[in-house]
Every structure is written in structure tokens, then in C-alpha cells.
Amino acid sequence: MNRTDMWRRIEAHPKAWDMVVVGGGATGVGVAIDAAARGYDVLLLEQSDFGKGTSSRSTKLAHGGVRYLEQGNIGLVMEALKERGLLLQNAPHIVHDLAFVVPNYDWWEAPFYGLGLKLYQLLAGKYGFGVSRILSREETLEHLPTLKTEGLRGGAVYYDGQFDDARLLIHMVVTAFEQGATLLNYVEVTGLTKDAQGFVDGVSARDTETGNEFRAAAKVVVNATGAFSDLLRLKAEPSAAPMIVPSQGIHLVFESSFLQGDSAVMVPHTSDGRVLFAIPWHGHTLVGTTDTPIAAATLEPVAMEQEIEFILATAGQYLTKAPTRDDVLSVFAGIRPLVRATGAATGVASGVSSGVSSTSALSRDHVVHIDRSGFVTVCGGKWTTYRHMAEDCVDQAATLAQLPEKPCVTHHLRIHGFPEATREHAAQEFGSLAVYGSDVYEIRKLIDTDPRLSEPLHAALPYVKAEVVWAARHEMARTVEDTLARRTRALFLNARAALDMAPAVADLMASELGWDEVTQAKQLAAFREVASNFALRP
Ligand SMILES: Cc1cc2nc3c(=O)[nH]c(=O)nc-3n(C[C@H](O)[C@H](O)[C@H](O)COP(=O)(O)OP(=O)(O)OC[C@H]3O[C@@H](n4cnc5c(N)ncnc54)[C@H](O)[C@@H]3O)c2cc1C
Numbered sequence: 001m002n003r004t005d006m007w008r009r010i011e012a013h014p015k016a017w018d019m020v021v022v023g024g025g026a027t028g029v030g031v032a033i034d035a036a037a038r039g040y041d042v043l044l045l046e047q048s049d050f051g052k053g054t055s056s057r058s059t060k061l062a063h064g065g066v067r068y069l070e071q072g073n074i075g076l077v078m079e080a081l082k083e084r085g086l087l088l089q090n091a092p093h094i095v096h097d098l099a100f101v102v103p104n105y106d107w108w109e110a111p112f113y114g115l116g117l118k119l120y121q122l123l124a125g126k127y128g129f130g131v132s133r134i135l136s137r138e139e140t141l142e143h144l145p146t147l148k149t150e151g152l153r154g155g156a157v158y159y160d161g162q163f164d165d166a167r168l169l170i171h172m173v174v175t176a177f178e179q180g181a182t183l184l185n186y187v188e189v190t191g192l193t194k195d196a197q198g199f200v201d202g203v204s205a206r207d208t209e210t211g212n213e214f215r216a217a218a219k220v221v222v223n224a225t226g227a228f229s230d231l232l233r234l235k236a237e238p239s240a241a242p243m244i245v246p247s248q249g250i251h252l253v254f255e256s257s258f259l260q261g262d263s264a265v266m267v268p269h270t271s272d273g274r275v276l277f278a279i280p281w282h283g284h285t286l287v288g289t290t291d292t293p294i295a296a297a298t299l300e301p302v303a304m305e306q307e308i309e310f311i312l313a314t315a316g317q318y319l320t321k322a323p324t325r326d327d328v329l330s331v332f333a334g335i336r337p338l339v340r341a342t343g344a345a346t347g348v349a350s351g352v353s354s355g356v357s358s359t360s361a362l363s364r365d366h367v368v369h370i371d372r373s374g375f376v377t378v379c380g381g382k383w384t385t386y387r388h389m390a391e392d393c394v395d396q397a398a399t400l401a402q403l404p405e406k407p408c409v410t411h412h413l414r415i416h417g418f419p420e421a422t423r424e425h426a427a428q429e430f431g432s433l434a435v436y437g438s439d440v441y442e443i444r445k446l447i448d449t450d451p452r453l454s455e456p457l458h459a460a461l462p463y464v465k466a467e468v469v470w471a472a473r474h475e476m477a478r479t480v481e482d483t484l485a486r487r488t489r490a491l492f493l494n495a496r497a498a499l500d501m502a503p504a505v506a507d508l509m510a511s512e513l514g515w516d517e518v519t520q521a522k523q524l525a526a527f528r529e530v531a532s533n534f535a536l537r538p
Contacts (some may be wrong), residue, residue, distance in 0.1 A: 005478055010043065010180045016217035017043045019394075020203050020402055022189045022223055022232060025055035026383050027166075028224030029172045029183070030390035031397075036179035038394065038406040043216055044181060048299060049482045051169040053226050055383065056486050057301075057334025059251065059277055062087045062095050062161030062384045066268065067275050068118055068429040077283045077367055078123050083385045084161045084536060085127025091415035091438030094171060095163040096423055097129040097280070099263040100509035101143045101155045103318065109132050110154055113268070119157040130159030143263040146320045157263070162279065165383060166433050166486035170475050174416035185476055192221060192236050192375065199374040200236055209397050209478070210417055220401035222393060223377040227297035236375035243369060245338045246296065249504035250303040251288030252536075253330040253493055254323050259285040270314050278315060283462070284433070284493050287315050294335065301333040302533050326470065327344055328536040329494040338355055368393050374400060386458050387411075434461035436470075443470050457501040463488045468505050472512035480506050480527040495535035502527050 019035050021028045024046025032044040046052075063079035069484065073194060088095045090483055102113045117132040133156070140155035141147060173183055184207075191204040202217040223232045231239040264279040278287045290307040308331060316322030366381030366389045379394040391408045398405070417437025426434035433440045446466045447454045453466035469485035471477035483505050485491040490498040502524055510520045 001474055001476060003113065003184065003478070006182055006243070006476075009215070010184070011454060013182075015523060017041050018330040018401065019043070019220050019222060019397060019439040020045065020216050020218035021222045022052040023201065023224035023228075024051045024173070024185060025052075025224065025226050026051075026169060026172070026182065026386040027055075027226065027378055027389055028222070028383070029169060029176055030386035031222055031378065032176040032181040032183060033172060033413070034387070034394045034408060034410050035397075036176055036181035038398075039180075040394075040398065040406070040503055041333070042094050042176070042181040043218070044176065044183040045189050045203070045216075046185045047477065048057050049185050049486060050173050050183075050476070050484045051166045052222070052299060053228075053338065054334045055226075056166035056183040056453050056492070057249075057332050058165045058383050059249075059279070060163055060165050060281060060286070061277070061279075062163050063422060064120060064123065064160070064384075065162075065382075065424060066120055066158070066266070067255070068472050069123075070117060070268070073365075074123065076299055078261070079125040079388060080382070080384050081120075082127050083123065083388050086387060086411060087163070087384065088129075088161055089325050090413060091163070091168060091171065091184075091418070092423060093417050093419045093426065094168045094377060094415070094435055097128065097159050098162040098278075099143060100160055100207050100266045101135065101140060101147075101157050101263050102266050102268060103140060103144070103147055103148045103155045104153045105151045107153065113156040117156050120158055128159075129161065132156065132158035136437070143210055143261055144265060145260045146258060147265065148318055148320055151175075153287060161314070162264075162281070163223060163385075163491065164282070164435055166489065168415070170487065171416045175413070175474070180412075180415060185482075186478055189232065192232070192373075193217075194373065203441065204449050210266070212444075217276075219403065220397045222397055223375060224379075224393075226379065229337065229377050229379045229413045233371060233377055235377065235538075236373045237371050243340050243367065243377065245298075245340050246294050247302055247336040247338050248292045248294045248304070248307070248333055249289035249336060250307045250311065250331060251286055252315075252323070252514050253281075253332075254285045254287065255329065256280065256283055256285055258315075258319055258321055258323055258327070265318060267318060270310075270311075276314050278312070278319065282489060282493055284334055287311055287323075291304065291336070297335045297337075300533060301335055303333045307333075310534065326534055327412055329496070330534045331536050334493055337367065337375060337379050344433065353419070364412060366392070368396050376400065404460050407508055433464075433467075439470070439474075442474075443467065446470060457504055458494075458496055458497045458498045461488075461490050461501075463501070465504070465508055468508040472509050477509070477512070480509060480523045483509065484527065485530070491534050495531050497534070499528065499531050 012247045021044040062084045064077040114134040123134045135155040193202040197200045246264040267276040381389045
């Protein structure tokens with residue numbers, strides 16, 4: 001999979017595409033997989049890198065959403081639990097189950113959470129992950145040795161899924177490509193074209209690497225631009241009522257010593273009524289998140305001081321070693337594309353209460369909306385439910401475009417890299433390279449050909465040089481940031497280590513992509529600017 005071949009496909013394309021998808025996050029790539037696997041002819045355009053938006057900035061949980069259960073939204077939880085099961089089934093190299101412990105400090109919490117989490121387990125039916133149960137104080141501390149013991153009575157354990165969001169997305173991009181879709185990063189959709197009746201019949205776009213502009217005709221155009229959805233809808237219909245309420249969430253990343261053991265902590269009600277997770281992730285501790293309404297979405301959101309302080313203070317209430325600013329290895333912010341309570345939304349969304357002042361109470365359900373101009377928008381939902389969102393969207397888009405009816409086939413479609421070995425065996429044999437699934441053999445071949453590629457890029461992180469070469473050659477990494485933020489997760493795990501690695505990564509990418517010295521210097525400068533948002537100032 002490389003950009004040159006993708007361009008050749010576009011240039012050789014004689015007629016209108018069955019479907020053009022705008023946006024290369026979980027939603028857009030999910031739609032591309034679904035449509036291509038049904039046999040439709042699909043083009044996906046992403047203005048930046050795949051996953052540059054929210055889809056690399058999540059809590060990385062494949063979950064039903066325990067909190068939505070508390071809100072009484074059983075249908076939403078059941079749907080997500082089923083999707084969680086399908087994700088594990090189809091991408092076992094990237095998704096795995098994880099024990100979550102809800103610590104109890106009041107007498108009523110054990111029966112209350114014990115019962116709720118048992119229901120959560122039962123709702124998963126045959127897609128269940130593990131048996132939830134009430135824990136004694138000792139058992140709770142066996143799961144979470146670094147949990148504060150003061151006032152601790154016990155806990156309740158339940159099981160959910162965890163994954164690497166950007167890595168799953170890249171494997172999904174390859175899956176869509178293998179199913180016949182054409183996908184390009186660094187191509188911005190600048191406008192929509194319409195036929196004589198005023199129906200959207202294509203997009204105008206600009207290759208942000210070369211500045212070249214082109215037009216792609218389509219029988220239907222799908223807007224999967226997440227928090228940016230309204231911007232594109234306004235291009236189709238200047239009077240369109242906004243659908244999206246953007247809400248920011250941040251995470252802080254610390255050393256693994258803050259959360260020892262293999263389990264995560266789930267705090268169902270923080271001081272301001274939100275949920276907080278502390279999770280072991282790639283040998284580090286990930287803590288989040290917040291839910292702060294913001295005025296407008298940006299591609300590189302920045303954590304606010306009060307969000308950082310809130311997470312530090314709340315984590316300090318539960319962990320024996322209270323983290324400080326100096327302990328933060330990385331901070332990252334993402335924007336939830338929540339769907340507005342009223343307005344233009346139609347289709348499959350439901351259950352949105354109006355008049356809410358906090359975004360944490362807004363619906364996490366998804367919407368497929370068709371504007372009068374035939375422009376299809378799919379938004380809302382969550383990472384876990386991307387497959388179901390795509391199925392709904394392609395069903396409706398195909399009907400609208402009068403494409404030949406074809407059933408959805410993604411329930412059992414394996415994501416690229418589906419491994420032969422079990423997760424435990426792969427982890428034993430390949431260590432941190434196990435997330436590449438079956439691609440690990442190809443990465444090993446690179447190392448066999450040039451043993452220098454086995455060299456680590458930094459003592460604090462597990463990444464080796466071969467991963468950079470692989471990313472540039474086969475995963476359409478175009479910038480130093482693509483490699484350090486989304487092909488590896490260096491920037492998300494340890495911003496200063498990522499900055500140290502950047503020159504070596506730029507050297508390797510320069511050889512692969514033919515960069516001259518000026519380009520290499522520009523790449524490094526651009527990366528340093530982005531990385532400054534991930535490195536917390538003392
Ligand atoms: C803090 C936080 C934590 C979360 N945690 C979880 C979790 O643990 N589990 C879970 O299931 N869900 C979680 N979610 C939700 C989940 O991450 C999102 O629902 C999902 O990633 C949204 O994907 P998307 O593709 O719709 O949007 P995005 O990933 O934002 O993708 C939209 C893409 O469209 C592109 N784009 C925009 N305009 C244009 C244009 N004109 N031309 C071309 N491209 C364009 C953007 O560059 C972007 O890449 C979380 C969300 C947040 C914010």
C-alpha cells in the first residue's frame with residue numbers, strides 16, 4: 001500500500017466512483033471497508049494523516065460504556081458490547097480483554113456496582129469478555145497493588161476491551177485497500193460539486209503535498225469528518241443547522257510504576273460526576289479523561305490547564321504515589337463529535353435529551369443524516385461501534401445512490417494482520433512487534449536483510465528502526481509525525497523521548513521517501529511544533 005499506487009488508481013479511474021468518503025478516522029475508514037467489501041467502488045480522502053483527528057486520541061477502550069448503563073440506555077450498551085465482541089474476534093492482534101476494578105469506599109458501593117456490572121456482563125451474551133464479581137479488600141489490592149488503602153472496603157471487577165486506536169486504524173486502512181478501496185491521506189476535500197438538480201455529485205479536492213487540485217465524481221458522497229462534519233455540510237447546504245457539539249477530552253501518560261499490576265482502575269463518579277480511568281497501556285499508565293465543551297474543533301487540540309489539574313488531583317486521590325506535573329510523560333487532547341439534541345438529525349440516532357448543559361450527558365449514539373442535496377453525514381457513536389455505524393451508513397448511502405443491493409459482510413471480516421498465533425504466543429515471540437499481527441514476519445525480513453534495522457530508537461521505548469522503514473514503505477507514513485504519533489505511539493507515550501527519536505526517524509524516512517535536506521529540516525521543525533503540545537511544561 002503506497003501513495004504512488006493510490007494516485008495511479010485515481011488517474012486510471014474512468015467514471016464516477018460509487019462512493020467518495022471524506023475523512024480518514026475510524027468512521028470513514030470503517031465506511032470504506034464496508035462499502036468496498038460489498039463490492040462498491042470507493043475512494044476515501046483524508047486531509048491530514050489517517051487517524052490525525054479524534055481516532056488516535058481516545059481512551060483506547062473497546063467497551064459497552066458502563067456509564068450509559070447507569071443512564072438507562074440499555075440498547076446502546078448492548079449494541080456496543082456486541083461490537084466489542086466482533087472487534088476482538090476480527091482483530092485479536094490489536095484488541096484484548098482487560099480487568100477493570102471499581103474500588104469501593106462506601107458500604108453501598110459493593111452491592112450497587114456488583115449488581116450493575118453483573119448486568120453489564122450479562123448484556124454481552126455470547127460476546128462476553130469475563131465474569132464480573134465483587135472483590136474483598138485483599139483481592140482488590142492484589143489486582144491494584146498501588147491503589148490507596150485508606151478507607152478502602154473492597155471493589156468490583158469487570159472486563160472490557162483495550163486496543164491501540166491508531167494501530168487498529170492503520171490496519172483498517174490496509175483492510176479497505178485489500179477489499180479494493182482507494183485511500184489517500186494528505187488530500188483535503190475543499191468543496192462539493194452538484195448536478196443540474198442541485199444534488200451532490202462529487203468533490204473538489206487538493207493534494208496538500210503538491211497543491212494539485214482535482215475533482216472526483218461520485219454517485220454518493222459520505223461525510224465522515226467527525227467533529228468537522230458541520231463545516232462540510234455547510235458547503236453542501238449553506239443553511240444547514242449544526243449537528244455537532246464538540247467536547248474535548250484529555251489524557252495524561254505516566255510511567256507504569258504509578259499503576260502496578262495488569263488491571264485498570266475505573267472511578268465511576270469523580271468530584272464533578274465524570275468517569276475516570278487509569279489504565280496500563282504499552283508499558284505505561286494512561287489516565288483520563290475529561291469532557292469539556294469547546295466552541296469549535298481544531299485538528300491539533302491542546303489540553304487546558306484546568307483539565308490537567310483535574311486529572312492530576314483525581315488520580316492522586318486513588319494512587320499511592322500521587323502523580324505531579326513532573327511525572328507527565330505525555331498529554332494529549334481529542335474532540336468528541338457528539339450529536340446535538342435537536343436540529344437536523346434524523347435516521348438511526350435516538351434518545352438524546354435536550355437542555356443539557358454538560359456534554360457528558362449528551363448522546364453517544366450515532367446518526368446517519370441525509371441533507372436535501374443528497375449529502376450523507378455519519379457521525380457520533382464511538383470507536384467501538386465504527387463497524388455498525390459503517391453498516392448503517394452504507395445501507396442508506398447505497399439506497400440513495402441506487403447502487404445494486406449487496407449485503408454487509410463485515411461481521412466476520414478479519415482486519416489486516418489477523419494472526420495465526422494466539423496473543424500470548426505472539427507477545428512471547430515478537431514482544432512489542434506483536435501488534436503488527438501477521439505483518440511481523442515482513443518486518444522481521446527487513447531486519448534479516450539489514451540487521452541495523454533491529455536497533456532501538458530510544459532506550460525508554462520499544463520501537464526499532466525497521467518500524468520506521470515499514471511505516472514509510474507500506475503504511476503510507478508521510479511525515480515524521482505520522483511515524484512517531486500514529487504508526488508507532490512514541491509521541492503519545494513519551495513526548496521527550498519522541499523528540500529525541502525524531503532526527504533518526506527523519507534520516508530513515510528521508511532515504512525511503514527521497515527527502516532532500518531542506519525537506520528533512522522542515523519535517524523536524526513541524527514535528528517539534530506538534531510535540532510541544534504533548535510535552536507538559538513544568
Ligand atoms: C477523549 C476521548 C476518549 C474517547 N475514548 C473512547 C474509547 O475509549 N472508546 C471508544 O469506543 N470511543 C472513544 N472515543 C470516541 C471515538 O474516539 C470517536 O467517536 C471516534 O474516534 C470518531 O471517529 P471519526 O472518524 O468520526 O472522527 P475523526 O477520527 O476525528 O476523523 C475525522 C477525520 O476527518 C478529516 N477531515 C475533516 N475535514 C476534512 C476535509 N475537508 N477533507 C478531508 N478530510 C477531512 C479529519 O482530518 C479527521 O482525520 C473517545 C473520544 C474522545 C474525544
